[in-house]
Amino acid sequence: MIVEAKGIGVRRGGRDILRDVDFCVAPGEMIALIGPNGAGKSTLLRSLNGLVKLSDGTLALAGTPIAGMTRRQIARVAAYMPQQAGDTADCSVAECVMAGRLPHMSGTDGGDRRRVFETLERLGLLEFSERPLSHLSGGERQRVFLARALVQEPRLLLLDEPTSALDLRHQLDTFEHVAAIARAEAVAVVVAIHDLSLALRYADRVVMMSGGRLVADGAPAAVVTPDLIRDTYGVSASVGRVDGHTVVVPLRSMGNDRPAGE
Ligand SMILES: Nc1ncnc2c1ncn2[C@@H]1O[C@H](COP(=O)(O)OP(=O)(O)OP(=O)(O)O)[C@@H](O)[C@H]1O
């Protein structure tokens, strides 16, 4: 197992924002993490990368308890793409992506630069490589942060809403690319996402969170059902087939009659 979390919990300001989470991830698995705002998706992803201190439970990454790992050791296993990139330093695109190589760099390896430019090319970002990050559009910048996570060549890729700023084509290209890496290199992927149709299309497994807990974990079609969507999001939805794909159409918010997350 690349991730083995048993009974993990996170407490902040006297509140349990993650509660009793059992979560295992095998190499090559692509897992979509879904659930309403505030459900705990980002907290779980950050916990898996050692960025959040656990209040309860145990967590091992690739068989090693995370509590005893250094940042560099964690970064050689797991790459994390944050929901909101806090980078304000105005580096160039190539410099920003090069930061993803830091856990591996020996100082003499010209291969790091080659990997950065290969990844930029694959994500259609080559033309931006020398531009300052601040001169990019929101979606272009989001693709740069994905590139930075990919050049880290992790065994576990933690992506927090990686397509939230992307146009339709780049949403599909991003998921196709990540799914291909998961298959070809047995990289495990955990991706938080609000687009349930994309989750159904690309995930091997869907994990639904609500109120800091896992409320469902299983095959996409077993988790993304009208009943669970109603109970978890407070929205009535239709789940149907279009052109061979299962899609979710939200029909009506139940508003205050049925608050989401309760
Ligand atoms: N440092 C903190 N201190 C106190 N509460 C926090 C802290 N960080 C997060 N929270 C709370 O924990 C809960 C879970 O937050 P989290 O960011 O994990 O949600 P999420 O599922 O990623 O939501 P979204 O879909 O909006 O990104 C929220 O209610 C949030 O307000």
Ligand SMILES: [Mg+2]
């Ligand atoms: Mg989040």
